[in-house]
Structure formats: C-alpha cells, structure tokens
Amino acid sequence: MNIFLLFIIILLVVETILAHRGFSYENLGSFCKNNTPHGNPNLLPIETGLPRLIRNIENGSLYQIGIDDDQTWLIHVWGMNGYDYGFAYGTLLNEQINKFIPKTYAYFEKEVMEKLEHLQVPDWFKKIIANKGLAFALDLQNTLVEPYMDKEIYNELQGISDGAKIDYKLLLRIHMFGELTRAHCFYFGAWGKATLGGKTLQLRAFDWDMSADLQAYPVITIYHPRSSKLGHTFTNIAWAGYIGVLSGMSSTLLGMTSIGVEFPDDTFGDESMSGEPFIFVSRHILQYSQTVDDALAYISDVRRTCHLIMGIADGKLNTARMIQYSHSKVNFFDDLNLQPAAEWHPQITNVVYNGMDWLCPSYQYKLYQQIMEQYGHITPESTIQNISAVVKTGDVHVAVYDLSENILYLANGAASNKQGPKQAYQRQFNKLDLKIEYDRKQPSIDVVED
Numbered sequence: 001m002n003i004f005l006l007f008i009i010i011l012l013v014v015e016t017i018l019a020h021r022g023f024s025y026e027n028l029g030s031f032c033k034n035n036t037p038h039g040n041p042n043l044l045p046i047e048t049g050l051p052r053l054i055r056n057i058e059n060g061s062l063y064q065i066g067i068d069d070d071q072t073w074l075i076h077v078w079g080m081n082g083y084d085y086g087f088a089y090g091t092l093l094n095e096q097i098n099k100f101i102p103k104t105y106a107y108f109e110k111e112v113m114e115k116l117e118h119l120q121v122p123d124w125f126k127k128i129i130a131n132k133g134l135a136f137a138l139d140l141q142n143t144l145v146e147p148y149m150d151k152e153i154y155n156e157l158q159g160i161s162d163g164a165k166i167d168y169k170l171l172l173r174i175h176m177f178g179e180l181t182r183a184h185c186f187y188f189g190a191w192g193k194a195t196l197g198g199k200t201l202q203l204r205a206f207d208w209d210m211s212a213d214l215q216a217y218p219v220i221t222i223y224h225p226r227s228s229k230l231g232h233t234f235t236n237i238a239w240a241g242y243i244g245v246l247s248g249m250s251s252t253l254l255g256m257t258s259i260g261v262e263f264p265d266d267t268f269g270d271e272s273m274s275g276e277p278f279i280f281v282s283r284h285i286l287q288y289s290q291t292v293d294d295a296l297a298y299i300s301d302v303r304r305t306c307h308l309i310m311g312i313a314d315g316k317l318n319t320a321r322m323i324q325y326s327h328s329k330v331n332f333f334d335d336l337n338l339q340p341a342a343e344w345h346p347q348i349t350n351v352v353y354n355g356m357d358w359l360c361p362s363y364q365y366k367l368y369q370q371i372m373e374q375y376g377h378i379t380p381e382s383t384i385q386n387i388s389a390v391v392k393t394g395d396v397h398v399a400v401y402d403l404s405e406n407i408l409y410l411a412n413g414a415a416s417n418k419q420g421p422k423q424a425y426q427r428q429f430n431k432l433d434l435k436i437e438y439d440r441k442q443p444s445i446d447v448v449e450d
C-alpha cells in the first residue's frame, strides 16, 4: 500500500518535471533551444590610449578613442537645457548623424514591414502599420507616450535636428523603435565575494541584428548639466543621433542594462503602448538617480510599457539588481531570490545574471558556468577574456562597467567594411576612465570651431 502510494507520487513528480520541461523547451525559438555556445577567449590587449581631441565648439567637444578599425567617437556636451545638449551634439556629429539615421530608419522600416506578423505589438497597432505605414504608426506611438516623456528629451532632439540639419520627425521616429524591436542580451552584476577585491562590476552585452550596421557609428556621450534640472553628469553608450539609453553609466556610479524578452512566462504582466518608453526610463535613472534604491523607486512608480529585463548595479552601495519589467507588474531580484528559478539558472552569491532571454536554458546555463569559473576573482579583464567571448554574447557591443573605479571598457562590432572578426566580443576593447571625462571643462567660449 505504502509502496504503491510512493510509486504514484514519484510518477506525479516525474510527470510534473517533464511537463515543465516540455513547456519551457517547446515554446522556445531555435536560438534558445539547441545552441550550446562555446567561443574562444578574447586575448587581444585592452587599448588604454587617452582620447584624442578632434574639435571643440561652444558647448561641446568631440574626441576619438581606440585604434585602427576599433575607433569610437567620444562626445562631451554641456547645457542649461536639452536644446543646448542637442545643438552641440548635432553640430559636432553632423556628418555621422546624416549618414547613420536615414540609413538605419530605412533598414528598420524594411525589417518591420517584412516581419510585421511577428512584431510584439497589439494587432490593432499592426493594422495601423500595414494600412497607414510605419511613419504614421510611429508618430501615433509618440502621441501615446508624449504625456509621460521628459520635455527636455524633445528639446534635445530639436537641438540635434537644428545642429545636424536633419529632419526632426525622422529622429523622433528612430527613438520610438525601441518598443517594437527586441534585442537579446546578456547581463551580470557582480560584487563582494564574486569579484577580485570586492569590486562592483557589470557586464552589458548587446546582441542584435548586425546587418543593421549600428556598429558603424558608435558614440559615447558624456552629458555635463549646467542646470540642476538636467540632473547630474552621465554617460550614454549608443550610436550617432541616438539619445535613448540601452547601455550607460552615471557619475553616481550606477550602471544600466536592458534586455528584450521574447519568451516570457506567466509571471510577467501585460504590456502597454502608452507610458514612458524604456529607453527613457533607463536614461532617467542614469541622469537623476543617486542610488539603486532611487532607481527602483522610479521604476515602481513610472508608467511602464513592455516586457523587459533590466539590470542595474550600484558602485556606491556595492550591489546589483535584476528587474522583471512589464506594464502591469514589476519584480526586483537580488542574488538571494533571483528568477527564473530553474536548474539551468542557479542562484550565485553576490551575482545577479541573465543570459539572452527569460526562458533560455542553454545560454543562461553557459553564462552561469563562465561566471562560476571566474568566481571570486572576476575582473573587467577576466570578463572580457573569459566570459563574453566564451559565452559568445555582445555582437553589436560589449560594455563592462567597473563601478568601483568608474571605468568603462567597451568594444563595438566591426562595421560591414572592416577587417577581422565581426562580433564585438572578439574585438579590441577600449578602456575609458570616466573620472577624467567627468572632470573635463567646457571649452572656453573663445575657442571657436575650426
């Protein structure tokens, strides 16, 4: 009798496990199902040369970092308002913006039209795109989000438009895409026992469609406010003309990551087309939050839009969080309650991490293994050499934030006309000491443009 009961219980348990696995695996795309990532370590030396000044204007300075095929623009802007920021940015990067934005818009438009069915937006919105065109739909989207936007963002876009002489509407539409297209990315935040010397480190590996060639125009922007209404100094890591935040760091020692979710489970809430777009939620955090707690409070209260995983690390409080993000629900995780709880995503003391997507067993587990291999002595160098390159994550860019020292390590993918490996995780990283960058002074007004 007892044995029979035990037998039934075992059957039920096995069935539950199988059903659960069946659910997780069968619903996943081929990307998450079969791939067992294993790449070679990245053995290239990190480039540490100082930024080279290209030119100064009244409210901005343009530099370049890196050598040969791995150069990145570094731009400083100063302002009393968003318009000052934008005008300096648009003036200095005029040429890059005019090459990048129209080409990128055309690429996205083609992609969206071809893959309309698979777009993660409501059917009514797909109908609008199909019937009225993408530009109309993106303008409508802007109308839906406008009440929740920081008005200085619009001023900044207007400044860029005037400085670079590029169509304002086109710039605005590019900034509405973030909600339609989802990037697959990797994140970890590690501190305390996990890292060498107990530093707070963050990996932000951005995987996306490399044929969009975003990586041809990489730009690091340092914003220097001259009025407290613009918050504090912060860094955005993006591309010419893009002012939303996908990756970045703040002078208050916060680091930001966001990861698109294609395979949520029922613990996620629903999505909405109206609210503050997540690229501007992330920017708000870098621009205004003092600590990770401020950031979480902002995320709790703001009107959120889509499914997402966010990662925020804090070099002052020496900790990091992972955020399960959606319109109706939000959950904050640390190392003790990290989700999803699964045998392929074990918890690690003093680490939060997420590989590729919410339900993505092979990549999640591979990231777990590489973190564990370096555990206790994780450094920016070991992350670059042995984690992102081996897990093969970060094709468009890989950023490693040392939030204890305020140093950024960044590699960009190779543009279509460049030599060598394509993916950022196999390219040369540049080291940028943000302490020096944040201290830079606005060029004196007499230094007029050349």
Ligand SMILES: *[C@@H]1O[C@H](CO)[C@@H](O)[C@H](O)[C@H]1NC(C)=O
Binding pocket: 058, 059, 078, 079, 080, 084, 087, 088, 226
């Ligand atoms: C530079 O910024 C100041 C405010 O800080 C502003 O008054 C001035 O118009 C700006 N100059 C240009 C050329 O944008």
Ligand SMILES: *[C@@H]1O[C@H](CO)[C@@H](O)[C@H](O)[C@H]1NC(C)=O
Binding pocket: 041, 381, 382, 383, 385, 386
């Ligand atoms: C990467 O891993 C190898 C092998 O485990 C190790 O010898 C090397 O020191 C690691 N690299 C860094 C920068 O820690």
